[in-house]
Each structure stands twice: as structure tokens, then as C-alpha cells.
Amino acid sequence: MSDEHSLSAGTDIPRVTFKTMYATMLRIRKFEEKVAQLVSLKEIICPCHLYIGQEAIAAGVCASLKKDDWVFSTHRSHGHYIAKGGSLKALMAELYGKATGCSGGYGGSMHLAAPEIGLPGSSAIVAGTVPLAAGAALAFTLQKKDSVAVAFFGDGAVDEGVWYETLNFASLKKLPVIFVCENNLYSTHMSLADCLADTSIYKKADAFKMPGVRIDGNNVVEVYAAAQSAIDNARQGKGPTLIECMTYRWLGHVGSSDDLDKGLRSRAELEDWIARCPIKTYEAFLLKQNIMSRTEKARISKEIDAEIEKAYIFAKESPYPDVSQVAGKVFK
Amino acid sequence: MRELSYAQAIHEALEQMLERDSRVLLIGQGVTSPWYVGATTTGLVERFGPERIIDTPVSENGITGAAVGAALAGMRPVLVHPRLDFMYYAMDQIANHASNWHFMFGGQMSVPLTIWGIINRGGEQAAQHSQALQAMFMHLPGVKVVMPGTPYDAKGLLIASIQDDNPVIFIDDRWLYDRTGDVPEEVYSVPIGKGIIRRSGNDVTIAAASYMAGEALAAAEILGTQDIDAEVIDLRSIKPLDETILFESVRKTGRLVVADGGWKTGGIGAEIVARVTEKNLKYLKAPPARIALPDTPAPASSALEECYYSKARDIVTVIKQVLKEGR
Numbered sequence: 001m002s003d004e005h006s007l008s009a010g011t012d013i014p015r016v017t018f019k020t021m022y023a024t025m026l027r028i029r030k031f032e033e034k035v036a037q038l039v040s041l042k043e044i045i046c047p048c049h050l051y052i053g054q055e056a057i058a059a060g061v062c063a064s065l066k067k068d069d070w071v072f073s074t075h076r077s078h079g080h081y082i083a084k085g086g087s088l089k090a091l092m093a094e095l096y097g098k099a100t101g102c103s104g105g106y107g108g109s110m111h112l113a114a115p116e117i118g119l120p121g122s123s124a125i126v127a128g129t130v131p132l133a134a135g136a137a138l139a140f141t142l143q144k145k146d147s148v149a150v151a152f153f154g155d156g157a158v159d160e161g162v163w164y165e166t167l168n169f170a171s172l173k174k175l176p177v178i179f180v181c182e183n184n185l186y187s188t189h190m191s192l193a194d195c196l197a198d199t200s201i202y203k204k205a206d207a208f209k210m211p212g213v214r215i216d217g218n219n220v221v222e223v224y225a226a227a228q229s230a231i232d233n234a235r236q237g238k239g240p241t242l243i244e245c246m247t248y249r250w251l252g253h254v255g256s257s258d259d260l261d262k263g264l265r266s267r268a269e270l271e272d273w274i275a276r277c278p279i280k281t282y283e284a285f286l287l288k289q290n291i292m293s294r295t296e297k298a299r300i301s302k303e304i305d306a307e308i309e310k311a312y313i314f315a316k317e318s319p320y321p322d323v324s325q326v327a328g329k330v331f332k
Numbered sequence: 333m334r335e336l337s338y339a340q341a342i343h344e345a346l347e348q349m350l351e352r353d354s355r356v357l358l359i360g361q362g363v364t365s366p367w368y369v370g371a372t373t374t375g376l377v378e379r380f381g382p383e384r385i386i387d388t389p390v391s392e393n394g395i396t397g398a399a400v401g402a403a404l405a406g407m408r409p410v411l412v413h414p415r416l417d418f419m420y421y422a423m424d425q426i427a428n429h430a431s432n433w434h435f436m437f438g439g440q441m442s443v444p445l446t447i448w449g450i451i452n453r454g455g456e457q458a459a460q461h462s463q464a465l466q467a468m469f470m471h472l473p474g475v476k477v478v479m480p481g482t483p484y485d486a487k488g489l490l491i492a493s494i495q496d497d498n499p500v501i502f503i504d505d506r507w508l509y510d511r512t513g514d515v516p517e518e519v520y521s522v523p524i525g526k527g528i529i530r531r532s533g534n535d536v537t538i539a540a541a542s543y544m545a546g547e548a549l550a551a552a553e554i555l556g557t558q559d560i561d562a563e564v565i566d567l568r569s570i571k572p573l574d575e576t577i578l579f580e581s582v583r584k585t586g587r588l589v590v591a592d593g594g595w596k597t598g599g600i601g602a603e604i605v606a607r608v609t610e611k612n613l614k615y616l617k618a619p620p621a622r623i624a625l626p627d628t629p630a631p632a633s634s635a636l637e638e639c640y641y642s643k644a645r646d647i648v649t650v651i652k653q654v655l656k657e658g659r
Contacts, residue, residue, distance in 0.1 A: 070405070072401075101438075102437075103436065103437045103438045103440070104437075104438025104439070105438070106435060106436060106437070106438045107436050107437055107438065111436045111437060112437075113437035113438075113440050113441060115440055115441055120404050120405075120441050121404075121433060121436070121437050121441060123428070123429060125424060125428045125429070128397070128424065128425075128428060128429055130397070131393070131394045131395075131396070131397025131398045131400070131401060131425065132397050132398075132400055132401035132404065132429065133401060134394075134397070134398045134401060135397060135398035135399055135400060135401020135402040135403070135404070135405070136401040136402065136404060136405040137401075138398055138401070138402050138407075139401070139402040139404075139405035139406055139407045140405065141383075142357065142383060142384070142402075142407065143405075143406065143407075149401070149405075161393065162391075162393045162394050162397060162424070162425075165389075165391035165393060165394025165395070166391075166394045166397065166398070168389065168391065168394075169388070169389065169391060169394055169395065169398060172389070173386075328435045328438070328439070329434055329435055329438065329439030330434065330435045330473055330474050331434060331442075331474070331476075331497075331498045332434055332439065332442035332497040332498055
């Protein structure tokens with residue numbers, strides 16, 4: 001993995017995409033920092049699995065997608081929702097359990113949906129959405145659409161049997177699905193090496209005759225390029241790809257703590273990854289290459305701050321769901 | 333009217349829905365096999381092609397998830413599990429995903445999926461090839477469960493399941509596959525959540541579904557020769573339950589016997605007896621009774637199977653007991 005962002009990986013990336021990816025990453029980072037603060041203040045009660053440190057993956061993959069491509073998310077869902085274009089107001093309101101939330105207060109942090117932007121939902125069951133993405137891809141094929149489906153999942157999903165079932169089926173049927181593993185090295189409290197006999201997740205693709213690549217998940221240009229290539233293949237009917245993105249979550253498994261006090265990982269390891277911050281290195285690259293000016297950078301940052309403040313106020317002021325609606329909408 | 337077998341009725345429902353609705357596909361183990369699902373899918377792959385008639389590897393949870401995903405994306409899949417026993421593998425996708433999806437996102441996305449599970453027991457198939465798991469599925473809030481007992485209902489309920497915007501578990505029974513009955517040629521549906529009175533009577537209500545509804549009717553005929561007038565309700569759907577038909581019948585007869593092919597504890601009978609007594613205690617002339625499997629797995633030996641599975645004669649015995657105990 002390189003800490004340097006090389007332009008060679010992204011020579012055909014439109015200038016606007018470079019800036020969009022930066023804004024997306026920063027939007028996720030700042031939003032999650034706000035949520036962490038609200039969680040520690042117990043303003044937000046719902047368990048939140050924060051995405052800080054992993055922003056380049058959602059931003060890089062979603063920048064390569066069209067609106068009618070679908071992404072399926074996990075318990076760590078905020079980054080995917082934001083990168084696909086979800087409203088921060090509806091997201092914050094959902095975290096507050098408000099009626100104006102993106103799932104009406106019935107889902108919470110782990111169950112976000114915004115079908116209008118291609119997010120049909122996120123599941124808190126590890127690997128749960130992996131087969132759903134394959135199924136959506138099957139539907140797109142039968143409907144003769146050129147849409148693709150993306151399954152985001154963590155390294156923990158690779159412990160699950162359904163993951164293997166799905167990769168086999170997707171490759172067997174050459175489905176237009178991209179399997180994006182966000183390998184943040186930990187499955188809740190357990191390190192990868194304590195879970196997998198072979199920690200090279202991307203190599204498992206070989207067993208399914210599917211391309212598998214391991215990339216620097218903290219390098220958004222590399223993520224974009226890998227995703228673009230996988231998506232192109234999928235659209236052309238060449239079947240699925242497994243992309244293993246190496247990354248790290250700065251906070252603990254859930255909530256605003258960093259879990260260092262629990263002895264689950266070392267401060268040195270965390271600091272090493274913070275030094276490889278996906279946003280800082282990318283920002284330096286954009287400034288150096290004159291893709292983004294300092295003025296633009298300041299403007300983007302200010303706009304995001306204002307957007308998050310609005311989302312926070314909206315969530316606070318929104319009503320809770322009416323208790324008469326506790327039964328919700330079980331059936332359509 | 334034209335007669336078809338129960339298996340032919342299922343075949344016709346599949347064929348007609350595949351023909352008229354391009355969103356329908358059939359996916360699961362054995363849909364192109366000569367024996368997995370009886371004759372219910374014969375010729376479908378030749379007619380509709382392997383893109384829509386998808387035989388799959390033995391990956392129950394993965395394939396169920398794929399069917400849920402396809403349903404979310406606008407298809408109307410019929411997913412077959414040729415034996416309910418193997419559906420335990422798929423419980424995560426059924427219970428955590430299909431059942432919750434509409435509720436969990438505030439009603440934004442529904443899962444129009446038919447999960448067709450086949451009860452296939454007897455013939456010394458033993459504990460892991462004989463199970464009737466309707467009560468497991470009845471417990472889930474977000475799925476409907478139907479259990480047709482006649483060829484007419486098999487076709488009509490399968491069509492209704494496919495047309496429904498929600499996950500429906502359609503459970504049929506290989507013991508019914510050769511039964512024949514009137515089946516209209518046109519496309520029709522039987523409403524989900526509505527039972528039907530198969531025989532009117534005044535002395536006792538027998539509630540049952542699927543194969544046991546037939547046994548209940550046979551029991552009622554035997555009882556009729558002994559001056560006992562039983563009313564038989566074929567539930568057809570076990571979720572939602574048709575409370576109206578049950579309550580009206582019990583208010584008339586004052587006695588309730590439920591016959592089910594699943595285990596007794598936490599079973600269909602337990603649920604029906606609870607619901608009926610909660611709201612109709614004053615009408616009851618005797619304690620309700622349940623006919624169900626004992627709380628043991630299925631044995632292999634046919635000598636043991638013979639007494640393990642309940643039949644009409646067992647229903648007759650129980651009803652006579654209920655009539656003795658009554659006021």
C-alpha cells in the first residue's frame with residue numbers, strides 16, 4: 001500500500017469527480033464526528049457504528065456508480081448512505097429516532113434506506129445483504145437493465161457461510177455485482193488473524209473463478225479505479241469482482257469510544273493509521289496537483305459544516321413517531 | 333368442471349403466472365429435476381428457459397437471499413425449498429430480512445416473494461426429511477403463511493401468493509400431490525387469510541389445514557354415522573388466521589378441536605386455542621383439544637411412523653373424548 005496518491009491511477013478521472021470525492025469524504029468525516037459527539041453526550045441513544053477512517057471506500061466506489069445502481073449496506077452504514085447521495089437531515093433524524101428519519105424512526109442507525117438514490121437498505125446481520133445484492137443483480141439482468149449492485153461488507157462477513165454461497169452463485173451466473181470488502185482488521189473485538197485461517201480475503205475469489213484484488217482502501221483514487229474497472233466488467237456481462245479494501249476504523253466497534261482502554265488494540269497501531277488519514281493525504285494531493293485550491297477547500301468545508309448544523313437542528317426539532325403507529329407497516 | 337391433481341394444479345399456476353407476468357421467475361433446488369418437486373415443474377425450463385427457471389446449488393440461505401434481493405428489485409420470484417427441513421438454513425434470510433424489510437425502513441420497500449416449501453414425510457425418511465415447520469414461520473411478524481388442502485386452493489393460493497406484495501410462505505404436502513379435484517382453467521386467486529367451511533355441523537368445530545383438513549373431513553364423515561355432527565373448517569391460511577370463521581363456528585358448536593401436522597408445543601393448535609378461548613370462553617362447553625405430533629422427532633421405521641402421524645381415526649377419538657367432557 002502506498003501513502004502517495006499517484007495520478008497515474010486516475011488519469012482518466014474527470015476533475016469534478018476528484019472534488020466530489022473529496023467533498024463526500026469530508027461530509028462523512030464531519031458528520032460522523034458530530035454523531036460521535038452526540039453519542040457521547042447521550043443525545044443519540046441508538047447504537048452507531050461509525051465510519052471514521054474508512055471514508056475513501058464509500059466515496060470511491062459510489063463516485064463510480066450511477067443513481068440507478070444499487071448499494072447494499074451493513075450495520076456501519078452512514079458512509080454508504082452519504083456517499084450514495086442520501087440527505088443528512090433524514091439521516092440525523094433517523095439516528096434521533098424521529099418520524100422524519102430516512103426510515104421513519106423504525107430502523108435506526110443500522111437500517112438506513114433511500115430507494116430513490118439506489119440504497120434499498122442496510123442490514124445489521126453480518127453478511128446479510130451480500131446475497132441481496134446478488135439477487136438485485138439477477139433482477140437487473142432479467143430486466144435487461146445495465147444497472148449493477150454493490151455489496152459493502154466488513155471482514156467479519158467473510159466468516160459467514162452465506163458469503164461463500166453468494167460468491168459462488170454470483171460467479172456461476174455471471175451476475176453484475178461487486179463485492180466490496182472493507183477490511184478494517186477487526187471483527188468487533190477480534191482481530192482478523194483470530195478469525196480467518198487465511199487473512200488474504202481477496203484470494204478467496206480464486207475459488208470462485210472471480211477476479212479478486214486487494215487495494216489501499218485509504219486511497220480514494222485507487223478505490224475509484226478498482227471500482228470503475230469492476231463495474232465496467234459487471235456492466236459488460238463479465239460477472240462479479242471481489243475488491244478487498246485495506247483500511248482501519250479509528251473508533252471502536254460501536255459508539256464514540258476508541259476501545260484502546262479495553263486493550264483490544266494498541267495506541268501505536270491506531271496512530272499509525274491516523275497518520276495515513278484518507279482525507280489528509282488526498283487533500284494534500286489535490287492541492288499539490290492544483291485540482292483544488294485552498295479557497296475551494298475552505299468553501300467546501302464551510303458548506304459541509306452548515307449542512308450538518310442544519311441536519312442537527314432538523315433532527316432535534318422533528319417530532320417522534322406517533323405512538324399510535326407503533327405497529328408500523330409490517331405489510332404493504 | 334375439469335379435474336386436476338394437486339401437483340398439476342401447482343404446475344398450472346406456475347405456468348400461467350410465468351406466461352402472463354415477466355416479473356415471475358422460479359428459483360431453487362430441483363426445479364429442473366425429475367423427482368425433487370414431483371411433477372410440479374415438468375417442462376417449465378424448456379418453455380421459459382434457464383434464465384427464469386433457475387435450478388440452484390444447495391445454498392439455501394444464499395439463494396433465499398438472492399430471491400429476496402430480486403424481489404426488492406422488482407421481480408416476483410417463486411423460491412422453492414423441496415423440503416422444509418432445509419429451510420432452517422435459510423431462516424436468516426426469511427426471518428431477519430424478508431420478514432423485516434418492509435417494517436424496518438418505514439414501509440419504503442416491500443418483498444413480493446413466494447417461498448414455496450414442501451412437506452415431504454413418510455416412507456421411513458426419518459427426522460431430517462419429514463418436518464412440518466408451519467408454526468416456525470407463523471411466529472414471524474412479516475410473513476404470511478398459506479397451506480392449501482385441495483387442488484383448487486393449491487392453484488388459487490399459489491397465484492394469490494405470487495400476486496401479493498409481501499413475503500408469503502406457501503406450504504404444500506407431497507401426501508396431497510395425487511389428490512384430484514375441480515380446478516378452473518382460468519387464472520383465479522383464493523384470498524389469503526380466509527378459511528372455508530368444508531362441512532357444516534352443530535356439535536363440534538374441527539379446525540385444520542392442508543393434509544389434516546382432509547383427515548378432519550374424513551373424521552367428520554365417520555362421526556356423522558354415529559350421530560355426531562362436526563363442522564370442519566379448512567383454514568387455508570394460518571397467517572393471517574381467519575378469526576371470524578373460527579369464532580362464529582365455535583360460538584355455534586361450543587367445542588373446538590384443532591388438528592395439525594406439526595409438533596404440539598408452540599404449534600398451530602396452541603395459537604388457535606389461545607385466540608378462540610381469549611375471546612369466546614363463555615361459549616365453550618368443553619375444554620378445547622389439540623391433535624398434533626408428539627414433541628419428538630420423526631422416527632424412521634414404518635411401524636413407528638404408523639402411530640407417529642395422526643389420521644382421521646385419531647381425530648374421531650379425540651372428539652368423542654371432548655364430547656364426554658363437555659357440559
